[in-house]
Amino acid sequence: MRIFVTIAAAALLAGCATTQKSAATDLEASGPRDPLEGFNRAVWGFNQTLDKVAMKPVSTVYRTITPRAARRGILHVFDNLTEPWSFVNNLLQGKPGRAVNNLGRFVVNTTIGVGGLADHATSLGIKPAPEDFGQTLAAWGVKSSTYIVLPLFGPSTIRDGIGTGVGMFADPVNICLRECTDLSWTERMIPDVVNLVSIRANLTETGADTLLNTSLDPYATARSAYFQRRAAEIADQAGDAGSASDADVDAAIKELDADTPTADAPNPDSAPAGDEPAATPAPQPTEQPQEEPAAPPQPSSSDLNLK
Numbered sequence: 569m570r571i572f573v574t575i576a577a578a579a580l581l582a583g584c585a586t587t588q589k590s591a592a593t594d595l596e597a598s599g600p601r602d603p604l605e606g607f608n609r610a611v612w613g614f615n616q617t618l619d620k621v622a623m624k625p626v627s628t629v630y631r632t633i634t635p636r637a638a639r640r641g642i643l644h645v646f647d648n649l650t651e652p653w654s655f656v657n658n659l660l661q662g663k664p665g666r667a668v669n670n671l672g673r674f675v676v677n678t679t680i681g682v683g684g685l686a687d688h689a690t691s692l693g694i695k696p697a698p699e700d701f702g703q704t705l706a707a708w709g710v711k712s713s714t715y716i717v718l719p720l721f722g723p724s725t726i727r728d729g730i731g732t733g734v735g736m737f738a739d740p741v742n743i744c745l746r747e748c749t750d751l752s753w754t755e756r757m758i759p760d761v762v763n764l765v766s767i768r769a770n771l772t773e774t775g776a777d778t779l780l781n782t783s784l785d786p787y788a789t790a791r792s793a794y795f796q797r798r799a800a801e802i803a804d805q806a807g808d809a810g811s812a813s814d815a816d817v818d819a820a821i822k823e824l825d826a827d828t829p830t831a832d833a834p835n836p837d838s839a840p841a842g843d844e845p846a847a848t849p850a851p852q853p854t855e856q857p858q859e860e861p862a863a864p865p866q867p868s869s870s871d872l873n874l875k
Contacts, residue, residue: 644681660704672689706727
């Protein structure tokens with residue numbers, strides 16, 4: 569389930585000394601560069617239509633008939649299958665410590681975790697260290713380049729598209745499926761389809777649908793979320809402590825809610841919450857009770873004079 573970009577990597581031995589900080593600041597400094605916005609919005613509309621008529625209904629049925637525990641297990645299996653490619657990319661980026669994490673997680677989860685159904689590696693303190701070739705190119709100093717929305721696959725950039733295309737052919741799991749089995753291309757695509765449906769169902773559970781549906785401009789929201797997520801993934805690989813976990817990425821995307829134009833429409837509750845402390849309603853009730861004790865003596869004195 570990756571973008572098809574058939575471009576070979578020509579700089580395999582180049583620039584590995586480029587600092588990760590420059591790679592991490594690439595996306596942050598440049599921001600969304602979208603000179604193809606007209607084309608991208610058209611493709612975005614096509615993808616949204618396809619999602620409504622096919623992917624979302626299928627993922628809804630999948631969520632209905634599959635227990636949550638089973639869905640989580642399936643997600644873990646496909647996450648586990650990304651460890652070998654992450655291992656390769658961590659080595660290409662000169663991060664042997666993180667590569668050891670990938671190897672350890674793959675061995676533990678494949679054996680004790682029964683093929684990756686359970687994530688025992690995290691319980692044992694082996695932190696995730698996900699990497700892809702797009703991040704490797706960023707670590708080598710390749711700029712993020714133009715934002716582009718691809719049919720079926722959604723948001724990407726020229727650099728990340730190249731990285732994903734390389735991954736389709738160089739990922740050890742994909743190589744094994746091609747060379748070590750007699751499966752046809754159609755049969756090899758079945759796991760990708762299952763993974764796609766699983767990811768789509770998980771997006772619904774994590775609230776991505778709500779974020780887009782309540783946004784004033786879903787296209788701009790998705791674009792910003794994409795750039796923020798990629799920036800977070802690249803920045804997290806600059807340290808030796810670990811990488812972006814699912815919780816870290818979810819937190820980064822949640823921050824988008826306050827930074828995008830969705831705050832006006834989808835968050836009516838948050839707007840009043842921010843206005844209440846600024847409106848200072850508290851002094852008004854405190855001033856009124858001060859005037860009330862002064863008011864009673866006047867009517868009481870007038871009543872006495874009338875009597």
